[in-house]
Amino acid sequence: MYLLIPAAGMGKRMGSDRNKLLLTLLGKSLLSWTLLAAETSQTIDWIGIIGQPYDFPEFKRILETVSINKPVELIQGGATRQKSVYNGLQALPQAAKRVLIHDGARCLVTPNLLDRCAEELLTCQGLIAGIPVKDTIKIVDSNRFIQDTPNRANLWAAQTPQGFEVNLLKDCHQKGYQLGWQVTDDAALFEKCQLPVKIVEGEETNLKVTTPVDLAIAEFILKQRLTE
Secondary structure (H helix, E strand, O other): OEEEEEOOOOOOOOOOOOOHHHOEEOOEEHHHHHHHHHHHOOOOOEEEEEEOHHHHHHHHHHHHHHOOOOOEEEEEOOOOHHHHHHHHHHHOOOOOOEEEEOOOOOOOOOHHHHHHHHHHHHHOOEEEEEEEOOOOOOEEOOOOOEEEOOOHHHOEEEEEEEEEEHHHHHHHHHHHHHHOOOOOOHHHHHHHOOOOOEEEEOOOOOOOOOOHHHHHHHHHHHHHHHHO
């Protein structure tokens, strides 16, 4: 299985002046923890890291430190996540028929989740990891008045990895570019193209590290794992 890791963003909500994936968690960068999960995965054979060229020297140092034995390619990203993934798809080896896309900021992903998604992708055209929503969700207007309360039983919180047939996802990205679609994940492009996307049960601990509070929670979870 081929894996793309979007890692081209900045840490604005983290209050950082650099790529937040270079921040450390228990002595290792966030990107390092993501790469270690991919290295341990039984199904991932190739890794593409999508980033900005000014971060590449640091990415290379990280790769040397964590001793990744699988092929890794650094791919230049774009101004948005959508453009970065588009660039990543173009850089995939020709042999790639299916691809997993996993945000580097979800550095607590387990090899088991990567493997479960990779195996499930052999049976469908597209999928995402997700978990059932526990909170009651409110739909509000621009003035923050509640307009509706959707049935929680039908709501899932999207995570990554997300996986797709490569040619279908390339077509969706191309159509999105032509029509000016702006989306926050690749599953949304599939949905707009009326292609089916399956949910694979994700992990409660697979949080996205976005703020300093997230970083503290991630540290707690990692300490628990190491203790166990």
